[in-house]
Amino acid sequence: MRTKAALAVAIMAMATLGLAGQLVATTSILGDVVRRVAGEGWQVxxxxxxEADPHAFQPTPREATLLARAEVVFICGAGLEAGLEPLLSLASRVMDVSQGIALRAFPDGRVDPHVWLNPLNVGVWAGNIAAALSEIDPERAANYQARAEAYRGELEDLDGWIHEEVGRVPAERRILVVDHLAFGYFADRYGFRQLAILPGFSTLAEPSARELAELEGEIQRLAIPAIFVSHTTVSPLVEQVARDTGVEVVRLYVGALSGPDGPAPDYLSLMRYDVAAIVAALGGG
Ligand SMILES: [Zn+2]
Incomplete structure (x- = not known):
């Protein structure tokens, strides 16, 4: 309690001095969306x-300090940050931005956390972020709502563009063989099937030899030209499947942005990069 009281005093002092308040997002993708909605006046x-795998994140004392200082900590939710519960308890306010999204389940019944690979779900994130910021800073509520609305327009344009691009890939070739089952929301929206090298929802699981052999058989039977691997996934099994089947390995940005000078420095460019790479690899004419 004493820490929280001290924190409240510090926040009031910062507000009096006109210093920017601090917001924290768990993933770099979510951080970009929070920045778009929050605008000036906040450090995000x-x-x-x-370039970090969100399933394998290990917090350090730096993260604990950031969390304790933040006015709001935004999490993707849907189970993505399940391993961070002790760390998140340091935060004064945590918001799950995926509230209101129709969550899909994996075949084993667990919730699929990769909601952001459908841009319309990111539109829901923007609305939730605007609502949280409006609550702590009501004077600028109209500003946050307007920013979220403008961003949702960009997301709808992106969605239209993706529909056009994937429309160039014949329906029977719309199969994503991926390192892990990250593309469920994308596949549902844009008419793809996905097959995963690593079972389960995370990059941390390993398939049996039989499962791997079945997948390689499937890749050959369906004449699949490429497998799609998250930029941050390091797995000898992916290399093995590529070697055994002779297919191309295409790296995508899935759970994290690139650095500022890379091809996916923000969410919109990440989706454009991935879709262009998928359509090129699957032979969109
Ligand atoms: Zn993932």
Missing amino acids: YALFPP
């Missing part, structure tokens, strides 16, 4: 660095 920190 992403807990997971760019």
